[in-house]
Amino acid sequence: MSKILPRETELTAPYWEGCRAGELRLQCCASCSKYQFYPRSVCSHCGHAHLHWQKVSGCGRVASFTVVRRGISADYEAPYVVALIELDEGPRMMSSIVTDNPIDVKVGAHVRVEFADWGEGQMLPVFALS
Amino acid sequence: MPGNSLRGQVAIVGAADSSLGVVPGRTPMELCVEAALGALADAGLEKHEVDGLVTCNAMAQPMLYHAEAMAEYLQIFPRYCIAAGAGGGTTFSIIHHAASAIVTGMADVVLVAMADSMRSGLTRDQAMLVQASTGHPEFEQPYGPTVPAYYALVAQAHMAEYGTTEEDFAAIAVAGRQHAAHNPTAQMREPITVEDVLASRMIADPLHLLDCSLVSDGGAAVVLTSAERAKDMQKTPVYLLGAGEGHHHEHISQARNLTTSAAKEAGERAYAMAGLGPEAMDFAQLYDCFTPTVLIELEDLGFCAKGEGGEFAASGALAPGGTLPVNTHGGMLSHCHPGNPGSMLALTETVWQLRHEAGERQVPNANTALVHAQGGIMSSHTALVLGRDS
Numbered sequence: 001m002s003k004i005l006p007r008e009t010e011l012t013a014p015y016w017e018g019c020r021a022g023e024l025r026l027q028c029c030a031s032c033s034k035y036q037f038y039p040r041s042v043c044s045h046c047g048h049a050h051l052h053w054q055k056v057s058g059c060g061r062v063a064s065f066t067v068v069r070r071g072i073s074a075d076y077e078a079p080y081v082v083a084l085i086e087l088d089e090g091p092r093m094m095s096s097i098v099t100d101n102p103i104d105v106k107v108g109a110h111v112r113v114e115f116a117d118w119g120e121g122q123m124l125p126v127f128a129l130s
Numbered sequence: 131m132p133g134n135s136l137r138g139q140v141a142i143v144g145a146a147d148s149s150l151g152v153v154p155g156r157t158p159m160e161l162c163v164e165a166a167l168g169a170l171a172d173a174g175l176e177k178h179e180v181d182g183l184v185t186c187n188a189m190a191q192p193m194l195y196h197a198e199a200m201a202e203y204l205q206i207f208p209r210y211c212i213a214a215g216a217g218g219g220t221t222f223s224i225i226h227h228a229a230s231a232i233v234t235g236m237a238d239v240v241l242v243a244m245a246d247s248m249r250s251g252l253t254r255d256q257a258m259l260v261q262a263s264t265g266h267p268e269f270e271q272p273y274g275p276t277v278p279a280y281y282a283l284v285a286q287a288h289m290a291e292y293g294t295t296e297e298d299f300a301a302i303a304v305a306g307r308q309h310a311a312h313n314p315t316a317q318m319r320e321p322i323t324v325e326d327v328l329a330s331r332m333i334a335d336p337l338h339l340l341d342c343s344l345v346s347d348g349g350a351a352v353v354l355t356s357a358e359r360a361k362d363m364q365k366t367p368v369y370l371l372g373a374g375e376g377h378h379h380e381h382i383s384q385a386r387n388l389t390t391s392a393a394k395e396a397g398e399r400a401y402a403m404a405g406l407g408p409e410a411m412d413f414a415q416l417y418d419c420f421t422p423t424v425l426i427e428l429e430d431l432g433f434c435a436k437g438e439g440g441e442f443a444a445s446g447a448l449a450p451g452g453t454l455p456v457n458t459h460g461g462m463l464s465h466c467h468p469g470n471p472g473s474m475l476a477l478t479e480t481v482w483q484l485r486h487e488a489g490e491r492q493v494p495n496a497n498t499a500l501v502h503a504q505g506g507i508m509s510s511h512t513a514l515v516l517g518r519d520s
Contacts, residue, residue, distance in 0.1 A: 006268040038269045038384075064290070064388055066282035067335040068274065072262055073255065076274035082334075084283055084383055094270045094383040102335075107290035124272060 002119045003075045012039045014053045019123040024058045024113045026089060027051040037091035058113035060087040060127070067102040081105055085127055096126045104129060137403050138520035140229040141360035141367035144173025144353035145481040147474075150466045151317045153347040154250040158188035159203060161245035161349045165474075166204065169351035174364040175239065180353075182210035182237025184228050186220045186244040186470045189260050190251025200243065210237040217264065217505020218417055219375075220244070221473035222512035226373040228354050238355060244471035245349020257345055261469070264506055266381045278342055278420065280382050280507040282334040285422035287388035289336065291437070296336050298440030299421035300327035302456075303340045303463055305448040306418060310460025312450065312491045317344055318464045341421040343462035343472070350474035352481065357520050366485045371406065371498070372515035374399025382507040393430035393502060396511040401432070404515035406498060408432035411515075413483065413493045414454060415476035415501040418461040424448075427502055428456075431513065455493050458483055473503035484518050 008016045018025035026035045031048035035056070042049050065083035068076070081097040083105070097105055098114065111127035118124045146168025148161040162185065170177055183206065187196040196213035210231050214224050221244065228240040248257050258276060265271045265280065288294045304324055310316035322340060330339040360367035376392025376399070379385045401407050408431060416427040425439035433454055434442040442448075448456040459465045459479035462472045482488045483496045498517040504510065 004267075004272045004274065006272050008268075012268065038266065064283040064287040066279050066286055066337075067332075068276060068279045069332045069334060070276065070278075072258060072274045072276050080274060082273050082275045082279050082283070084388070092383060094266075094273055094275070096273050107286060118272060 005118060005120060005122050011041060015039055016122070018055065019115055019125055020121070022115055023055045024125050025053045026056050026087070026091060028054045035089040035091050037093050056087060056089045059130070060085045060111055062097070062105060062107055062109045062111060063092055064107055065097060065105050083127065085111060098126050098128050135233055136229055136373060137371055138369050139233050139357050140354055140370045141357050141520070142352050142481050143355050143360050143363045143365060143367055144169040144175065145350070145478040146172050147315065147350045147478050148245055148348050150315050150348035150475070151346055152249055153247070158191040158245045158247050158251060158349070159200065161247065161347065162200060162243050162351070163203060165245060165349045165351035166241055166243040169241065169243070169353050172365065173353040175353060177204055177206050180206050180239050180241045181208050182228065182231055182240035183208045184224045184240060184242045185213045186224070187213055187215060188246040189469050190247040208237065210240065217510065218419060218470060218472050219503045219505030219510040219512050220470050221477060222501065222503040222514050223375055223510070225354070225370065225477070225514055226375060226512060229370050229373065232354060232356055238359070240354045241351060242354065243349065243351035244474050246469040246471055247347040248467070248469040249345050249347045251347070266383065270381055270383055276334060278337050279334040281420040281422060282337045283382055284388050284426065284508055285336055285420070288422060288426065291389050292440070294425065294440040296328060297324050298444050299336070299341055299425060300324040301443045302418070302421040302424045302448065303327045305443070306457050306461045306463040308449045309455070309458050309491065310464035313460050313465055316460040316465040317346060337420060343419045343467040344464070346466040346468045348466050348468040348475070349471045350478045352477060366518065368481050368484045368516050368518065369520040370514060371517050372400035372402070372404030374403065374513050376511045378509065380506050380509050385508065389426065390436065391426055391430050391504070391508045391511060393427050393504060393511045393513065396502065396513040397431040397500070400500070400513040400515050406515060408500065410498055411454070411500045412496045413458055413499050414456050415458070415480055415499065416456055417473060417502055417504045418457055418463045419467070419472070421463070423504065423508065424456065426508070431500060431502060458488070458491055458493060473501070476501055476503070480516055484516060
């Protein structure tokens with residue numbers, strides 16, 4: 001058994017390659033210049049289909065979080081923090097917050113991305129309190 | 131105005147629950163059939179009179195074409211037959227669809243039936259995993275969120291934005307248990323206090339065990355006909371006065387707003403169709419997979435101001451005898467939660483309340499009710515206004 005691994009697609013491959021290279025990347029629309037997440041074949045803001053990948057700051061704030069005390073499976077060692085991160089560039093994403101003290105996590109806290117080994121060559125973005 | 135053709139045109143004329151709670155050794159289909167035949171008997175109808183069937187797939191016994199499989203099991207041959215999938219919100223969106231089918235002549239007698247065996251048909255781990263599969267497989271699930279964790283994100287955001295407390299959420303669990311105490315089919319009937327809720331095991335901060343719904347077996351069914359036909363039937367009809375839906379997102383990480391949900395639009399649309407507002411509701415059945423969902427629904431469905439759900443819940447208004455009894459059967463928190471069919475039990479309860487057949491649990495002079503269900507993670511919402519007067 002292992003942790004749940006994301007299944008990459010051709011469209012999302014640049015995101016996951018970025019993670020393996022230690023970079024957080026988002027799609028940016030060539031038409032309206034907005035960022036979006038999760039990756040899609042069209043811009044979720046303006047509907048145009050010309051999107052390119054850009055490295056982003058990796059900075060954001062905690063929109064919400066929880067401390068999971070009863071894990072989803074034996075491969076996830078509780079307690080662990082699951083959070084919704086509002087990235088500085090606008091989009092929101094789910095992630096983990098890596099911390100020795102879950103009690104330090106607050107809504108609104110500033111965070112910065114790191115990358116964690118999820119197994120089988122997959123690196124996932126996680127966040128630390130900054 | 132859209133939907134005016136539905137108001138008062140369709141009635142629920144039969145309702146029944148299956149065996150509920152912990153029911154090992156019976157498949158979801160068997161439970162579904164039990165409820166279906168019970169609802170038909172309650173309506174005084176024979177199965178050959180059913181020409182419309184709507185169901186929902188069972189997680190513990192999934193089938194590719196569930197409604198067709200059930201029609202075959204029952205040996206009925208409907209001209210309108212479909213299984214819908216919208217999580218817990220399925221129930222009431224199905225009623226919306228079924229009512230539309232009757233009004234447009236797609237069917238005259240629609241049987242809506244659902245059941246599942248989340249308790250006995252799946253291991254605890256399987257139940258957790260299948261329900262958590264609502265999360266995005268690539269961008270949410272890998273982080274290991276459980277269903278309580280998804281809803282805890284909503285609760286935590288509400289606490290941060292409005293100062294709602296764990297005690298406020300706990301008051302909802304306490305009220306649900308007070309209703310369940312009067313319900314012989316409820317799984318959990320022992321009274322609890324706010325302190326009991328806070329002392330129960332933390333599952334995903336801020337949600338304790340008693341903030342979370344049960345995991346149960348069971349199902350229910352209702353029979354719908356035109357209001358015209360309902361007049362000749364043996365039980366007091368329960369009329370559909372309003373129906374409204376709202377769909378904001380599927381995955382919680384894509385929610386436009388964590389503390390206000392599409393229950394707001396669903397309610398507005400249902401109230402508009404009914405020509406009645408929240409103040410006209412004698413009681414409400416609100417989706418209670420977790421205590422914070424009820425709190426947000428109270429606000430979004432107009433029973434109190436935004437941000438004041440905690441105060442409203444803590445006031446005792448939701449309890450038996452309160453100004454707005456909520457989940458008069460005990461809800462999914464204390465009565466039964468068999469997965470997708472959970473709200474069917476709120477629906478049958480509402481039928482008994484509005485017929486004045488609820489015995490010890492009867493809300494005095496019950497005339498009109500708001501029933502609401504949501505699916506996904508506060509994703510899809512349906513609100514119905516039901517009443518004794520068409």
